[in-house]
Amino acid sequence: MDLFYQTCREHGLKITPQREQIYKEICRSAKHPTADQVYRAVKRRISSITLDTVSRTLHLFVKAGLVISVESYGTARRYDPNVQPHHHLHCTECGGIMDFEYRPFDRITAPAQVAGDFEVSRTRVVVSGICANCKKKQKRKVR
Amino acid sequence: MDLFYQTCREHGLKITPQREQIYKEICRSAKHPTADQVYRAVKRRISSITLDTVSRTLHLFVKAGLVISVESYGTARRYDPNVQPHHHLHCTECGGIMDFEYRPFDRITAPAQVAGDFEVSRTRVVVSGICANCKKKQKRKVR
DNA sequence: TGACAATTCAGAGTAGGTCCTATTTACTGG
DNA sequence: CCAGTAAATAGGACCTACTCTGAATTGTCA
Numbered sequence: 001m002d003l004f005y006q007t008c009r010e011h012g013l014k015i016t017p018q019r020e021q022i023y024k025e026i027c028r029s030a031k032h033p034t035a036d037q038v039y040r041a042v043k044r045r046i047s048s049i050t051l052d053t054v055s056r057t058l059h060l061f062v063k064a065g066l067v068i069s070v071e072s073y074g075t076a077r078r079y080d081p082n083v084q085p086h087h088h089l090h091c092t093e094c095g096g097i098m099d100f101e102y103r104p105f106d107r108i109t110a111p112a113q114v115a116g117d118f119e120v121s122r123t124r125v126v127v128s129g130i131c132a133n134c135k136k137k138q139k140r141k142v143r
Numbered sequence: 144m145d146l147f148y149q150t151c152r153e154h155g156l157k158i159t160p161q162r163e164q165i166y167k168e169i170c171r172s173a174k175h176p177t178a179d180q181v182y183r184a185v186k187r188r189i190s191s192i193t194l195d196t197v198s199r200t201l202h203l204f205v206k207a208g209l210v211i212s213v214e215s216y217g218t219a220r221r222y223d224p225n226v227q228p229h230h231h232l233h234c235t236e237c238g239g240i241m242d243f244e245y246r247p248f249d250r251i252t253a254p255a256q257v258a259g260d261f262e263v264s265r266t267r268v269v270v271s272g273i274c275a276n277c278k279k280k281q282k283r284k285v286r
Numbered sequence: 287t288g289a290c291a292a293t294t295c296a297g298a299g300t301a302g303g304t305c306c307t308a309t310t311t312a313c314t315g316g
Numbered sequence: 317c318c319a320g321t322a323a324a325t326a327g328g329a330c331c332t333a334c335t336c337t338g339a340a341t342t343g344t345c346a
Contacts, residue, residue, distance in 0.1 A: 014292060014343055036333065050295055055334060057293095071214030071233070071269065075303070076333060089253075089261055090214070100257045108251070110232075110270050114243045117275030118232055126214065126267050127253050132260030157312050157323060179302060193326055198303060200324095218333065219302060287346100294341070301334085310325070316318090 004066065011064040021045050022057050026067055027081045032097050034076035070097065071126065087125040093134035100127075147209065154207040164188055165200050169210055170224045175240050177219035213240065214269065230268040236277035243270075 004023045008015050021042045026033060029041075039054040058079055061067045070080045070088070074095045082099065085106040089098045105125045110118075147166045151158050164185045169176060172184075182197040201222055204210045208226065215221045217238050225242065228249040232241045248268045 012292095016293065016343070018294075034333080048295070050297095051333080052296085052335070053294060069216055069235070071216060073212055073214060073220065075218055075220070077216065077218065087253075089257075091261075092212070092264070100253070102254065102257055105251070108248070108268060110243070110268070111245065114232075114245055115270070117278070118234075118270070118272050119278055120270055120272040121235070122271040124269050124271070125251060125253070126269050127258070127261070127263055128265040128267070129261050129263040135260070135262055155323095159312070159324065161325075177302075191326065193328095194303070195305085195327085196325055289346090290342105290344095292341105292343080295339090297337090299334105299336075302332090304329105304331075306327100306329085308326090310323105312321105312323075314319100314321090316320105 007064050007066045013060060013064060018042070018046060018049055018053055019057055021049075022054055023061070023066065023081075026058075026061075026079055032070050032078040032080045034078055036076065038079070068122075072097070085122070085124075088127070089131070090126055090128045091131035091134055092128055093130050096131060098131070150207050150209045156203060156207060161185070161189060161192055161196055162200055164192075165197055166204070166209065166224075169201075169204075169222055175213050175221040175223050177221055179219065181222070211265075215240070228265070228267075231270070232274070233269055233271045234274035234277055235271055236273050239274060241274070 001020075001024070004020070005015065007013075008019070013019070022038060025038050025041045029037070035055045035058055036051065038058070039049070039051045042049055042054065058067065062069050062079070065083065067079045067081050068083055070078050071090075072078045072095075073090060073092070078097065086099050086101050087105050089100055090096075108123055108125065110120060110123065144163075144167070147163070148158065150156075151162070156162070165181060168181050168184045172180070178198045178201055179194065181201070182192070182194045185192055185197065201210065201220075205212050205222070210222045210224050211226055213221050213223045213231065214233075216233065216235070221240065229242050229244050230248050232243055233239075251266055251268065253263060253266065
């Protein structure tokens with residue numbers, strides 16, 4: 001939580017009970033929760049909170065670099081409190097995203113000819129496929 | 144378009160004017176369009192078409208391997224007719240996704256200790272940052 | 287402590303689908 | 317090349333995940 005207070009101060013963000021709970025919740029969750037999932041969890045502590053507050057707060061957190069917005073394949077944005085380099089396994093069946101760490105991948109950088117005028121902030125390897133769980137259930141073909 | 148006819152036949156998908164136009168449109172667009180963008184474009188040719196038809200058709204195309212569903216950072220799914228290995232630049236400001244090709248990245252594979260029971264179908268490098276366009280406009284700090 | 291800008295809440299509005307059902311259409315065998 | 321049938325489509329209701337507006341409230345600094 002120290003990181004939270006420090007980052008808020010650095011960016012001139014006011015510290016409110018709502019923001020504390022939102023940040024705590026996103027850190028507690030092992031998955032990459034959506035705004036709505038965070039909202040439901042925080043609502044148990046602060047019953048008056050709205051989804052709008054949670055959504056806007058998560059956007060602010062992203063801008064402040066406190067959490068990151070990770071790629072999604074479904075319909076909802078997903079957030080990740082792990083701002084350290086790491087990589088993702090993406091299941092094309094259930095839409096789930098799982099973290100994995102593999103140091104050699106952390107050193108991958110796009111060559112200048114590719115990056116060009118692009119200001120790179122993060123490079124990630126995304127492995128798509130079918131997770132063990134979904135593979136079991138999978139017997140049917142296309143249609 | 145040959146690929147389209149062939150893939151449809153292989154998967155027992157009927158060939159309809161709607162599906163032809165949807166596939167043509169997604170190939171024409173250099174970006175990675177959303178279902179809604181494809182819908183608006185195709186509607187100019189087939190005015191009776193519905194967003195529902197476009198959405199379902201794109202799902203079918205994904206299952207048949209005719210197009211792929213790429214990662215997004217907003218709330219809309221994005222589709223890509225380029226099923227060959229390639230990589231993405233993702234602008235965190237405008238949400239845009241641009242393709243890039245860099246052969247050495249195509250050979251990246253996750254080690255067994257990571258993949259485990261996961262059945263890998265595709266591995267992609269995603270470079271996040273700020274594109275040249277957005278960098279220009281960017282003068283303001285957080286908030 | 288008091289002023290005030292930042293933040294929150296409530297409710298309405300929007301984007302991007304998804305589901306249901308009746309109707310239409312593309313493919314198959316005769 | 318035509319009819320039967322399963323697949324596909326259109327239209328409309330419904331849903332999820334935000335996003336906006338405006339008024340009320342609250343944290344922060346002098």
